[in-house]
Amino acid sequence: xxxxxxxxxxxxxxxxxxxxxxxxxxxxxxxxxxxxxxxxxxxxxxxxxxxxxxxxxxxxxxxxxxxxxxxxxxxxxxxxxxxxxxxxxxxxxxxxxxxxxxxxxxxxxxxxxxxxxxxxxxxxxxxxxxxxxxxxxxxxxxxxxxxxxxxxxxxxxxxxxxxxxxxxxxxxxxxxxxxxxxxxxxxxxxxxxxxxxxxxxxxxxxxxxxxxxxxxxxxxxxxxxxxxxxxxxxxxxxxxxxxxxxxxxxxxxxxxxxxxxxxxxxxxxxxxxxxxxxxxxxxxxxxxxxxxxxxxxxxxxxxxxxxxxxxxxxxxxxxxxxxxxxxxxxxxxxxxxxxxxxxxxxxxxxx
Amino acid sequence: xxxxxxxxxxxxxxxxxxxxxxxxxxxxxxxxxxxxxxxxxxxxxxxxxxxxxxxxxxxxxxxxxxxxxxxxxxxxxxxxxxxxxxxxxxxxxxxxxxxxxxxxxxxxxxxxxxxxxxxxxxxxxxxxxxxxxxxxxxxxxxxxxxxxxxxxxxxxxxxxxxxxxxxxxxxxxxxxxxxxxxxxxxxxxxxxxxxxxxxxxxxxxxxxxxxxxxxxxxxxxxxxxxxxxxxxxxxxxxxxxxxxxxxxxxxxxxxxxxx
Numbered sequence: 001x002x003x004x005x006x007x008x009x010x011x012x013x014x015x016x017x018x019x020x021x022x023x024x025x026x027x028x029x030x031x032x033x034x035x036x037x038x039x040x041x042x043x044x045x046x047x048x049x050x051x052x053x054x055x056x057x058x059x060x061x062x063x064x065x066x067x068x069x070x071x072x073x074x075x076x077x078x079x080x081x082x083x084x085x086x087x088x089x090x091x092x093x094x095x096x097x098x099x100x101x102x103x104x105x106x107x108x109x110x111x112x113x114x115x116x117x118x119x120x121x122x123x124x125x126x127x128x129x130x131x132x133x134x135x136x137x138x139x140x141x142x143x144x145x146x147x148x149x150x151x152x153x154x155x156x157x158x159x160x161x162x163x164x165x166x167x168x169x170x171x172x173x174x175x176x177x178x179x180x181x182x183x184x185x186x187x188x189x190x191x192x193x194x195x196x197x198x199x200x201x202x203x204x205x206x207x208x209x210x211x212x213x214x215x216x217x218x219x220x221x222x223x224x225x226x227x228x229x230x231x232x233x234x235x236x237x238x239x240x241x242x243x244x245x246x247x248x249x250x251x252x253x254x255x256x257x258x259x260x261x262x263x264x265x266x267x268x269x270x271x272x273x274x275x276x277x278x279x280x281x282x283x284x285x286x287x288x289x290x291x292x293x294x295x296x297x298x299x300x301x302x303x304x305x306x307x308x309x310x311x312x313x314x315x316x317x318x319x320x321x322x323x324x325x326x327x328x329x330x331x332x333x334x335x336x337x338x339x340x341x342x343x344x345x346x347x348x349x350x351x
Numbered sequence: 352x353x354x355x356x357x358x359x360x361x362x363x364x365x366x367x368x369x370x371x372x373x374x375x376x377x378x379x380x381x382x383x384x385x386x387x388x389x390x391x392x393x394x395x396x397x398x399x400x401x402x403x404x405x406x407x408x409x410x411x412x413x414x415x416x417x418x419x420x421x422x423x424x425x426x427x428x429x430x431x432x433x434x435x436x437x438x439x440x441x442x443x444x445x446x447x448x449x450x451x452x453x454x455x456x457x458x459x460x461x462x463x464x465x466x467x468x469x470x471x472x473x474x475x476x477x478x479x480x481x482x483x484x485x486x487x488x489x490x491x492x493x494x495x496x497x498x499x500x501x502x503x504x505x506x507x508x509x510x511x512x513x514x515x516x517x518x519x520x521x522x523x524x525x526x527x528x529x530x531x532x533x534x535x536x537x538x539x540x541x542x543x544x545x546x547x548x549x550x551x552x553x554x555x556x557x558x559x560x561x562x563x564x565x566x567x568x569x570x571x572x573x574x575x576x577x578x579x580x581x582x583x584x585x586x587x588x589x590x591x592x593x594x595x596x597x598x599x600x601x602x603x604x605x606x607x608x609x610x
Contacts, residue, residue, distance in 0.1 A: 008468040009461065015444075015481070231455045237439035238446065241432045242496070244402055246452045247425020291483070292440040295457060 019296045022289055026303040030080070033310040037076040040314050042322045043067055078207035078215070079313040079327075080306045082268045083278055085219045087305020089264040090279030091286065091298060092226060095233050096254045096261075097163045103280040104265035107152055107170025109145050111177035113269040116144025118181055118196045122188040137199065138211075138270040145266035148173055153255065161251045162240065166258070202273035202328025204313060211271050218267040222260040223302070229253060230294045237292050275328045278305050278312075281339045288342070308335065352378060352427065352506035354399070354539050358407040361391075361398055368394045369405065370563040376556070378506075379537045381530055383550045386560035387584055392543040393433065395560065396509045399541070400430035411507070426453050429505035431496060433512050437484060443495050444480040447471055450502030467502055473528060474498040475521075489516040497525060501532065508533070508540045514549065522546075526553045547599045551575050559583055571597055581605060 038054070039045045045064060053060045053068050060068075089104035097106065104110065120140035153161075155169035185193055226233070232253050236243045240250050265279075286300035309331065316330040317323075359372040368391045376382040384392045398405040401416050401424045409416040411427060429450075439446075447470060448455070451463040471477045476494050484492060493516045500508065510529070514522040530553055533540040544550045550557060550571065557574045559566040561583045567574050575597040580588045585605040591598045 008464060011468070011480070012444075012459070012464055015442075227457075230457065231449070231452055234441070234445070235449045235452055237441065238437050238449070239435045241435050242437070245400065245425075245430040245432055246449060247422045248452070249421050287440050291442065291445070293445050 019290050019293075023296065023299055023303065026300065026307065030303055030307050030310065033307060033314065034076055034080060037079060037310050037314050038068060038072045040317045041067070041072060042317075045072075074207035074209055074212055075204045076310065076313065077212055078204050078272065079309045081212065081215050081219060082204075082272050082275065083282070083305040083307070083309025084302045085215065085222075085264040085268040085305070086275065086279040086309070087282035087286075087301040087303070088219075088223055088226065088298060089261045089268070090281075090305070091283035091301035092233065092257050092261050093279070094283050095236060095292075095294075096257050097167055098237070098239075099163065099167065100284070101280075102167075103276075104261060104268075105274065105276065105279065106174075107166065108148050108172075108174035108177055109262055109265045110269050110274045111174045111181070112148030113141040113145040113266060114200055114274060115177045115181045115184070116147075117141040117199050117270070117273075118184045118188075119144070121195050121199065122184050122192045141270035142266050144177075145269060146262060148177065149258065149262035149266075153258070161254050163254075166254070198326070199273050200328075201326035202275040202331075203324070203326050204272055204316075205324055206271070215267050215271060218263055222263045223298075226257065226260055226298060229257065230298065233257065234292060234294045234297075273328060275309065275331055277331050277335045277339075278308050281335060282308055284339070285342060352412060352539060354507055355410040355413075356399065356408065357410070359395070359398060359405050359409065360407050361394055361403060361405040363394075368563050369398065371407070372560075372563075372565055374558060374565070374568070376539050376541055378539050379534045380555035381533055381540045381542060381553055382556045382558060383554035384541060384543045384558050384560055385545070385547060385550050386566070390560040391563045392560055393511055396430060396511050396541065396543055399507075400424070400428050400509050402430065422453060425503070427505060428507040428509065429500045429503040430509040431500040431511060431513055434489065434493060434516060437492075439484055441484055442480065443476060443482050443484065443487070444468075444471065446484060446495050447480075447498045447502050450499035453503075466504065470498045470502040474501070475524060490518060490521065493517060494521065494525070501529075504536070506536075506538060508538050510540070510542045512543055512545065514544070514546070522549060529553075547575060547580075551597045551599065575599060 035047055035050055039047055039050045049060055049064060050068065053064060086104055093102045093104055093106060094100060117137050117140060120137045151173055152166060152169045156165040159165045185196060188196060232248050235246050235248060236250065236253065243250050282304035283301045285304050286297055290296040290300045312327055312331040312334065315334055316325040316327045319325040319330065354376055356372055356374045359369055360367065361369040372395060384395060386392055394403065397403045399409055401419065401421070404417060411419065416424065444467065448459065448463065448467045451467060454463055471480050474494055474497055476491065476498060479487065479491060484495070487495065497513055500510070514525060517525060526549065529540060532538060554571050556568065557571050558568045559574060559579060566583055567579060572595065575590060577588055577590050580586055580599065587602045587605060589600045589602060591600070
C-alpha cells in the first residue's frame, strides 16, 4: 500500500516537473528577447553593453545611458507587460466564453477604447481638463473600454450571464463602436484623422516609466485576483453544468473574471493602441504546451504573450532599418503565418 | 447524513414538471428513479443537488438545502449530470482531480492525490490517466466523470443516467462499484435510469415517476409489474422473476394497433 502511494506521487511529480521546466525555459527565452529588444534600434548596441548597463556592471557612455534608460528600456518593458496582460486576458476570455476564437478584443472592449481615443483626438471632448494632454487620449480610451464592459454586463445580465449572451452583447457593441468610430473619422479634419489612424495601428513609442508603472500595477492586481480562482477556471472548461455540480457559482465567476479581463485589456490598449493577435495566439500555444490546468495555463499564456510581443517589437525595428514600424501591423503580419503553421502541423485537436 | 424531501414542486416557466414529490431515501441503499421521458427524473436530481431552486423542502440533516452555501453543498452532495459536450484540453487525471475542487489549492495535497489516483484505479481507468479528454470515447468519458463524482467522497450521490454510454461489462462493473461504495460508506445514492433490467438488479428501492408525480415506490419486485409498465410506459411487457429479480421483456407498444 505504501509503495502504491509513492508510485502515485512519482507519477504526479513527473508531469508537474515537466510543466515547471517548460515555464522556466520560457522565462529564460523571454529574458533573452528582452535584452535583444533593448539592444536593437537605430543606434545598434551590443548585448554586452546592454547587459552591463542594466545591471550597472560597468560605465557606458552618456549617450548609451540615455538611449537605454529613456527610450529602449521603457519600450521593451512595455512590450513585455502589454504582451503578458494581453496573453492572460486572451486565455481567460477563451475560458469564460468557452470559445477558441475569443480574444481580449472579441467583446468590443478594444473597439470601445478605439472610439474613446478617437473622440479625445478629434473632438477634444473629455472628462478631464486639457492640461494633462499626455494622458488625455489614453484616459478616454480607458474610460470607454470600461464603459463597453459595463454595457456588456448590463445586456448579458438580463438573460443570465452565459457565454452566449456575453458574445451576442459584445458583438453588437463591437459593431456599434466601430461604426461610431467610422463616423468620427468621416467628420474629422485630415490631421486628426491621421492621428486617429496612427493610434489605432498600435505603437510602443510613447512608453514612459509612469505609464509603465500604471500598467504594471493594474495588471498585477488583476492577475493576482485571477490566481485565486485558478481551480474554478479549470473546472469551468468542463462546461457550465459540470462546473455548477462541482459547487461553483458560474455566473459570478464569469463576471469576476470578465472584470479582470476588461481591466487588463483596457490598460494595455489605452497606452499602446490595439495590438491584435497576441491575445488570440498566446493562449493557443500555451494550451498546446501545458494543457488547460490553469496553474500552468495562466503563467504559460502570460509568458507566451510577453515573448511574442517582445519578438514583434524587435521585428518592428528591423523591417525598415532606422524606423519604428507600427507594432500592431507587425504582430499581425508576422504572427499569422506562424500561428497557422503551429495549428496545422499539430496532430492533436485542442478544440 | 439524512435526506428528506417534502412536497417538492418545480416549474420551468409556466410548465409544472414536479408536482409534489415526497421521499426519504435510506443511507447505504441504492434508490433508483425510473420513469418515461420528460417525467421529471433529471429535474428532481437537479432540485436535490441545489442546482435548481424548487418550492417545497429538501432537507439535508434537517436543514433546508437552499440555506447552504454552494461550496458547502458540494462538500456533501456529488451530482453527476448527463453526458455533456466538453473539449477541454485536460487530462483524465486532471479531470478526476477536479472532483476534489473544494479542498484544492495551488499545491495539491498528498491526500487529494491519493484519493484521485485510487478512484482512477477503482473505476478501472488508471491506464488512461495521462490521456486528454478529447482522445477518449464517449463511454470512457462517462467513466471519467463517474470517477470525478466519486472522488468527491460525497455523502449523497446523485447520478443521472450513469450507464447510458457504457457497454454491458462496464455497466455491471460501475454499478457494482457504486453499490459497494454506497453500503461501505453509508452513502445516500439516487440514480436515474432508463434501463429497467439494470434498475431491477441494482436497486434496493425503486421510485416510479410519471408526469411529475410519484406513481409508486417500493422494492423492485413489488414495483416492476406488467401492470405498471403498461400504464406508465405504455408498453406491453412480460415480467419473469429470476432468482428473486424481475426481468422485463418488452413485447409491443400499447399505442401501436395490431393489424
